[in-house]
């Protein structure tokens with residue numbers, strides 16, 4: 118259907134925010150604390166207000182692959198699993214509206230690594246205060262949600278891995294430990310404390326932000342420039358209307374690690390040669406756009422349990438383990454989630470069966486060394502970009518070896534009481550897979566993602582030609598255009614990244630000017 122032309126475009130606002138997701142919700146909320154500042158959020162998905170399927174944390178798995186998921190495939194992964202689908206939420210709150218809300222303040226070494234990569238002002242000491250500002254309700258998994266088998270996993274892992282038990286992972290930095298996670302949720306009704314719930318709902322409900330408008334089901338497909346200056350965003354509404362929205366101050370792109378570089382490239386910002394090859398007019402040659410694609414890859418080991426396990430849980434993966442194999446590492450170098458469900462989606466393709474009752478451990482690589490690349494295959498903005506993570510391609514096979522170590526340690530934990538008596542048999546990879554070579558082949562074939570893509574518009578020093586944004590989050594070589602989301606991560610934090618993204622949002626709002634009162638620059 119051809120788009121319906123509009124006679125009157127909406128008037129300009131101070132700030133346009135593309136993406137009402139994890140970082141976008143924070144920035145929209147903070148900027149509009151100043152009643153003199155006008156903001157429009159352009160969000161591709163619908164609202165999460167009143168949607169129990171979204172707001173109930175434990176229903177997260179049911180959202181993946183459905184109508185609220187952009188669902189990105191990967192390219193062929195010769196050393197990994199080519200069947201991974203990358204879920205990215207299409208709903209207000211972004212991925213914080215369908216994720217598991219495990220909440221880790223990035224470790225000091227994670228931030229310091231960013232500063233070393235040229236992100237001046239993003240070291241641990243400078244970043245720490247932003248954690249205290251977060252509005253999300255972050256609490257340890259509630260006692261009533263602590264499943265008996267997860268408690269026994271914690272005890273067994275403590276004994277088998279020789280690591281301390283941690284109660285409150287955010288209380289102080291750690292190198293290793295096992296325990297129940299901190300989650301951004303409300304235990305009394307299992308309701309999410311996502312970015313939208315914490316930062317936008319109070320104002321949507323109170324109607325106290327006339328200066329904030331949120332356009333839902335509206336897709337930004339091109340940034341508009343006047344010379345080098347970003348002046349607006351071309352969008353398509355749910356009704357198929359094509360609109361040009363204008364910003365008098367800045368455009369802030371918060372569309373996430375997949376859709377931010379995608380939007381930039383469709384707007385002519387990216388590697389010149391690639392854009393020209395697709396016939397996209399080049400606005401600004403920026404070779405780093407889409408490079409440095411990071412993720413936390415994981416594998417899985419599954420056991421059948423002696424029978425059904427108790428029902429109670431916050432979201433079926435409430436506890437985890439961090440190990441530091443290399444004492445020189447500034448933080449953990451192997452991590453596990455413990456799942457109270459048999460997680461056999463990928464193993465089933467290899468012929469393994471899903472047991473009726475079972476549990477899983479998913480060892481992952483906190484500091485993966487393989488780096489991938491995101492690129493366009495068409496000038497048509499509707500066509501999904503290609504995600505080539507180049508999983509397990511690092512020179513020394515550090516990533517592959519980490520998963521082998523993880524599977525072996527998982528087996529030791531499974532042999533240890535009080536967990537051992539729950540487990541009837543190892544379903545996959547199965548006891549006959551024992552050599553490092555065979556474990557590695559299995560671990561990589563069934564590899565999955567912890568769903569943490571990042572780094573595709575990485576931050577770096579202002580004079581770093583491979584960086585996309587400078588330490589003020591400004592797109593290099595352009596004016597009035599910033600990026601704030603997981604794409605700016607120069608390197609991957611050792612822990613789950615959502616809190617890091619929220620802190621990027623808080624810092625971006627501060628960079629734009631005093632959040633309350635006074636003039637915004």
Ligand SMILES: Cc1cc2nc3c(=O)[nH]c(=O)nc-3n(C[C@H](O)[C@H](O)[C@H](O)COP(=O)(O)OP(=O)(O)OC[C@H]3O[C@@H](n4cnc5c(N)ncnc54)[C@H](O)[C@@H]3O)c2cc1C
Pocket residue numbers: 135136137138139140141159160161162181204205206207208209210211212213215216217218219220221335336337338371372373374376377380567568569570601602603604612613614615616618
């Ligand atoms: C299943 C799953 C589980 C996870 N679990 C955890 C966890 O437990 N703990 C943790 O720390 N991390 C977790 N993560 C990762 C974490 O959720 C993400 O890293 C983080 O939320 C990303 O935030 P963002 O702001 O970069 O992007 P998003 O939150 O994805 O926000 C992007 C927003 O932009 C919108 N958008 C995109 N393109 C356009 C466009 N062109 N026009 C208009 N709107 C657009 C999207 O609809 C979306 O709302 C998980 C992720 C997934 C998918």
